[in-house]
Each structure stands twice: as structure tokens, then as C-alpha cells.
Amino acid sequence: MDLKDLYQEIILDHGKNPRNLRKTENFNKDAKGHNPLCGDKVHIFLKIDENKNISDISFEGSGCAISMASASIMTDLMKEKKEKEVKELVEDFLQMIKESPEMKTKIINENEKTKLMSLSGVKQYPMRVKCATLAWHTLTSAMSNSQEETNTEKFD
Amino acid sequence: MNINNIKKQFPIFNNKVHNNDLVYLDSANSSQKPQMVVDRIYDFYTKEFSNVGRSVHYLAVAATNLYESTRTMMQKYINAKDPNEIVFTKGATEAINLVANTFGQKFLREGDEILLTELEHHSNYVPWHYLRKLKGVKINFAEINNDGEITLESIEKCITPKTKMIAITHLSNVTGAILPIKEITSLAHSKNIPILVDGCQGAPHLKLDMQDIDCDFYAISCHKMYGPTGLGVLYAKKKWLDTLPPYQGGGGMIREVKKEGISFGDLPNKYEAGTMATAQVIAFGESIKFLNQIGIENIEKHESELTKYGEEVLRKNNSVKLVGNPKNKGSVLSFTLDGIHAHDIATILDEDGVAIRAGHHCCQILHDKLGLSATARASLGVYNTKDDLDKLNESINKCKKIFDR
Ligand SMILES: Cc1ncc(COP(=O)(O)O)c(C=O)c1O
Numbered sequence: 001m002d003l004k005d006l007y008q009e010i011i012l013d014h015g016k017n018p019r020n021l022r023k024t025e026n027f028n029k030d031a032k033g034h035n036p037l038c039g040d041k042v043h044i045f046l047k048i049d050e051n052k053n054i055s056d057i058s059f060e061g062s063g064c065a066i067s068m069a070s071a072s073i074m075t076d077l078m079k080e081k082k083e084k085e086v087k088e089l090v091e092d093f094l095q096m097i098k099e100s101p102e103m104k105t106k107i108i109n110e111n112e113k114t115k116l117m118s119l120s121g122v123k124q125y126p127m128r129v130k131c132a133t134l135a136w137h138t139l140t141s142a143m144s145n146s147q148e149e150t151n152t153e154k155f156d
Numbered sequence: 157m158n159i160n161n162i163k164k165q166f167p168i169f170n171n172k173v174h175n176n177d178l179v180y181l182d183s184a185n186s187s188q189k190p191q192m193v194v195d196r197i198y199d200f201y202t203k204e205f206s207n208v209g210r211s212v213h214y215l216a217v218a219a220t221n222l223y224e225s226t227r228t229m230m231q232k233y234i235n236a237k238d239p240n241e242i243v244f245t246k247g248a249t250e251a252i253n254l255v256a257n258t259f260g261q262k263f264l265r266e267g268d269e270i271l272l273t274e275l276e277h278h279s280n281y282v283p284w285h286y287l288r289k290l291k292g293v294k295i296n297f298a299e300i301n302n303d304g305e306i307t308l309e310s311i312e313k314c315i316t317p318k319t320k321m322i323a324i325t326h327l328s329n330v331t332g333a334i335l336p337i338k339e340i341t342s343l344a345h346s347k348n349i350p351i352l353v354d355g356c357q358g359a360p361h362l363k364l365d366m367q368d369i370d371c372d373f374y375a376i377s378c379h380k381m382y383g384p385t386g387l388g389v390l391y392a393k394k395k396w397l398d399t400l401p402p403y404q405g406g407g408g409m410i411r412e413v414k415k416e417g418i419s420f421g422d423l424p425n426k427y428e429a430g431t432m433a434t435a436q437v438i439a440f441g442e443s444i445k446f447l448n449q450i451g452i453e454n455i456e457k458h459e460s461e462l463t464k465y466g467e468e469v470l471r472k473n474n475s476v477k478l479v480g481n482p483k484n485k486g487s488v489l490s491f492t493l494d495g496i497h498a499h500d501i502a503t504i505l506d507e508d509g510v511a512i513r514a515g516h517h518c519c520q521i522l523h524d525k526l527g528l529s530a531t532a533r534a535s536l537g538v539y540n541t542k543d544d545l546d547k548l549n550e551s552i553n554k555c556k557k558i559f560d561r
Binding site: 003006007009012016037038039040041062063064065066125127128131 | 500504
């Protein structure tokens with residue numbers, strides 16, 4: 001185990017200065033997520049236009065560096081993506097965090113993949129995987145406009 | 157008191173954590189176990205095992221005597237009047253559920269009030285919450301002051317003619333505040349209100365005298381007292397155990413069972429339905445011996461010095477903020493670090509073999525009140541030393557280094 005793998009510079013950067021930490025004006029979809037074990041909380045706001053593109057995505061919340069960085073990097077990458085692409089990206093990311101050595105999707109470029117792969121350090125810290133996946137599960141709930149709060153304890 | 161000799165009795169410290177010596181600062185969550193307790197479980201299963209209280213054969217009689225001797229040891233340890241005032245449960249949680257359930261059934265009606273404090277662990281809130289739903293009782297919370305303490309006055313303010321039960325912690329598992337439970341008990345009794353004390357954090361650290369405190373109920377988790385998991389103790393005044401209805405039904409707690417009806421057994425069997433945690437009870441006898449060998453007064457003194465030392469060290473560290481500042485504080489150091497979340501702290505400390513807890517410590521009401529989503533908590537046991545607290549501080553500085561890159 002190496003803490004430097006977990007707390008890479010990019011994670012600390014996004015963790016300390018999260019991008020898109022705000023509330024989208026006139027959002028039309030949103031969902032709340034909660035990790036009861038840690039107390040991490042995230043609320044994701046989406047504005048989806050008539051062509052089913054994400055025209056804006058933002059989040060509010062508080063949590064550890066991993067959960068904040070994950071939400072920050074995720075929201076950055078999801079902007080201007082189509083609904084279908086979002087689904088594919090979420091699945092690919094969760095697959096990578098759980099077992100795959102890398103991401104397979106063609107939707108994002110290598111540079112963007114490297115950013116997401118920086119979160120893969122949690123694989124060595126099983127208790128922290130939920131921190132990395134909270135925003136992603138919550139995004140899925142927001143897309144399906146599920147009213148129920150996403151709760152990481154219900155997954156895996 | 158020689159801490160090195162005491163520490164040697166705990167086999168866990170022979171192991172390395174991530175190639176480091178273990179610095180165990182999570183005793184408020186659960187304490188480590190001395191060899192004599194571990195051995196007792198092994199010996200009981202290998203040489204003496206039998207179920208208790210049922211058969212007449214040699215092993216059964218011997219096991220029953222051992223089981224009952226722990227009850228008597230516990231009675232003496234907390235100076236209860238009668239061994240029948242000691243009920244074994246699966247933990248403090250079950251002890252509190254037992255009281256909430258049976259007391260609620262018999263004595264509570266719609267509109268009655270139960271008084272808790274903002275310091276309570278979820279296990280001294282959720283069991284009472286059920287009565288909200290079931291009976292329409294109201295739950296009030298006495299408020300903490302700026303130092304994270306509960307004073308006699310804050311309790312007094314919340315007592316109304318409808319208050320039917322006061323249930324409070326002895327020692328907060330977050331701020332470390334030790335409550336004036338004797339004074340609160342006497343206040344409660346002056347208004348004819350019974351009082352339950354959640355003694356989870358009190359029992360491992362403080363000298364207990366039930367007849368002196370005079371509370372009606374006192375709940376204990378044995379695994380925090382250098383004893384096995386799966387075991388708790390409910391101390392309850394005999395008059396309550398005689399009047400309250402049984403809790404769980406099953407074998408061992410009955411007198412006569414007929415198709416038309418059932419009569420219940422005497423104390424202590426009335427509240428110990430089914431096969432109990434026999435090996436744990438017997439091994440817990442060794443925990444009491446262990447505590448008695450050192451002497452709880454010595455433990456109190458050692459831990460109080462350590463707590464003060466820990467406070468000093470952490471106060472000197474500018475990025476640390478201690479949670480709560482109670483004058484009478486025991487064995488718990490909760491803190492936050494500027495710009496670093498508690499879970500990140502715990503992960504980084506763990507790499508150095510420093511085991512702490514991060515989160516809300518089952519006290520969401522308190523964390524909401526403090527406006528904190530999570531805190532880091534170092535908590536002490538008899539085996540800790542000043543060296544452990546220095547190591548804690550060093551690892552905290554390492555957190556800063558990693559985050560300030
Ligand atoms: C103050 C307090 N009350 C109750 C409990 C619950 O104890 P248990 O889970 O052993 O039943 C704990 C343990 O975490 C505690 O610290």
C-alpha cells in the first residue's frame with residue numbers, strides 16, 4: 001500500500017478546490033447521495049436540454065478528499081455528454097474501480113481517462129471504495145430522477 | 157503501575173500493522189483483550205463446556221456455577237445490592253432496548269415525555285424512538301453547552317410534569333464529558349422520575365458504585381471493558397426487575413408452561429431467555445479480575461493523566477481543533493484538522509499503525525449540533541502511553557504534509 005497512490009496530486013487538487021461545486025440554475029434533474037458510514041453527502045444537479053445533452057452539471061456536498069475529488073472530476077467530464085454516454089461512462093468507471101485494470105470506453109480521451117484512473121488508488125483501500133463511487137451512483141439516480149436518496153450501503 | 161507489564165498481557169500488541177507497532181487508540185469503540193480472557197474462552201470450550209442451568213450432569217453444574225460466579229463478581233465490582241440486579245444481555249444496546257421496551261409497555265402513554273441529551277449514542281435514542289411510534293411519547297433533548305458538557309441545569313430545564321424517564325450517558329463517546337450522574341439521579345428522584353445511565357464509556361474507565369449513584373438502570377458493554385464481544389450487562393434495581401414485564405420469551409425464563417397460559421421464572425432468569433453467551437460470561441469474569449488486579453482507581457488516574465497529556469499535545473498543534481472542552485473529561489480525544497476530512501486522517505494514520513475512528517461515532521444528533529459531518533477520535537485504554545499520543549501527533553503532522561503538497 002502506498003498513500004501516494006491514494007492521495008495523488010490531482011486528487012488533492014480536486015479535493016481541495018472542487019470544480020462545479022455550486023447549484024445549477026434551473027436544473028431539471030437532481031438526486032441526493034449519502035454514505036452513512038462516513039457521513040459523506042452529495043447532491044447532484046443536472047440541466048438536460050431538449051436533445052438529451054447535459055448542458056450543465058454541478059454538485060453540493062461535503063466529504064473526504066476522495067469523495068469530493070471524484071464528484072469534481074466526474075462533473076467536469078460529464079458536461080456536454082449525451083444521456084446514453086453518461087450511462088456508459090458510469091458503468092465503465094464503476095467496473096474499473098471494482099475490478100478492471102483500465103477503462104474501455106471510447107467516449108473520453110486518454111488524458112481524461114488518466115484523470116479518472118487517479119481514483120483507482122482506492123482499490124487498495126476497500127473501506128474507501130464507497131467514497132469514490134458515491135457521486136457516480138448518485139448521478140445514476142439523478143438521471144433516472146429517482147426520488148429516493150442514494151445510499152452507498154445499498155450497493156455491492 | 158507498570159504499563160509495559162500491563163501491555164505485555166495483551167497479545168494483539170505482538171503483531172505489526174503495516175510493518176509498524178500498533179498504536180491502538182480506538183478503545184471507546186472496543187478495547188483489546190488480555191491473554192487471561194482469551195485463554196478462559198479456550199479453556200472453557202476445551203475442558204469445561206456445557207450449557208448452563210438446565211442439566212444435572214457434572215459439566216452442567218460446573219458451568220452454571222462459573223456463569224453465576226461472574227454475576228456475583230460483577231455485582232461486587234459495581235457495588236450493586238443484590239446479584240439478581242445483574243442481567244446479562246448481548247450488549248449495552250440490548251440492555252437499553254430491554255428497558256425501553258418493558259418500561260414503555262407498562263408505564264408510558266401518549267403525551268408522556270422521555271428526556272435524553274444531545275450527547276447520546278444512537279443506542280440510547282433509537283430504542284426510545286420506537287416508543288414515539290408505538291405509544292406517541294415525546295422525546296426531549298437536554299442541550300450541551302459550548303464546552304460539549306451536559307450540566308445539571310440543562311437537565312433541570314427540560315424536566316416537565318410529563319417527564320417519565322431520563323436516559324443519559326455517563327461519559328460522552330465524542331466530547332469525553334463526564335456527566336454529574338449522581339446529582340442528576342437525585343434531581344430525577346426528587347421528581348419521582350426513574351433514570352437510566354448509558355454506562356458504556358463509564359464502566360471501563362471510572363469507579364462505579366450503584367448504591368452510591370442510586371440510578372435505576374445502568375447499561376454496560378463488556379467488550380469495552382477488556383471482555384468478549386456479544387455480552388453486555390444491565391444493572392437494574394430489583395424493584396424494577398420485579399415489576400417490569402419480561403422482555404424476550406423462551407427457554408430458561410419460565411416457571412410453568414401450559415396450553416392455557418404461562419408463568420414466568422424468578423430473577424435473574426426472567427430476563428435471560430434462551431441459551432446465553434455462556435463462554436463470554438465466564439471469560440468476562442477474567443476481565444473483572446484483570447481490572448481488579450490493576451485497580452480501577454489506578455486506571456482512572458493513569459487515563460486521566462494521559463487524557464490531559466493528549467489534550468496538551470493536540471492543543472499545541474495549531475491545525476488541530478479539539479471537539480468539546482469539558483472540565484471533567486475522560487479518555488476521549490475527538491478532533492478535526494483544518495482542510496482534511498476525518499476519513500482521510502484515519503486512512504493516513506492507519507499507514508503508521510495508528511488506529512483511530514473517524515465518522516459520527518453513532519452520534520449524529522451531536523454532530524449536527526456541532527455543524528460537523530465527521531470527526532476523528534482517539535480514545536484511550538489502560539495499555540496506552542504518552543508515547544502513543546506523541547505518535548498520534550507525528551502522524552497528524554504527516555497528514556498535513558501529504559495534503560499541503
Ligand atoms: C456511549 C455508548 N453507548 C452505547 C454503545 C453501544 O454499545 P454496543 O454496541 O456494545 O451495544 C456504545 C458503543 O459504541 C457507546 O459508546
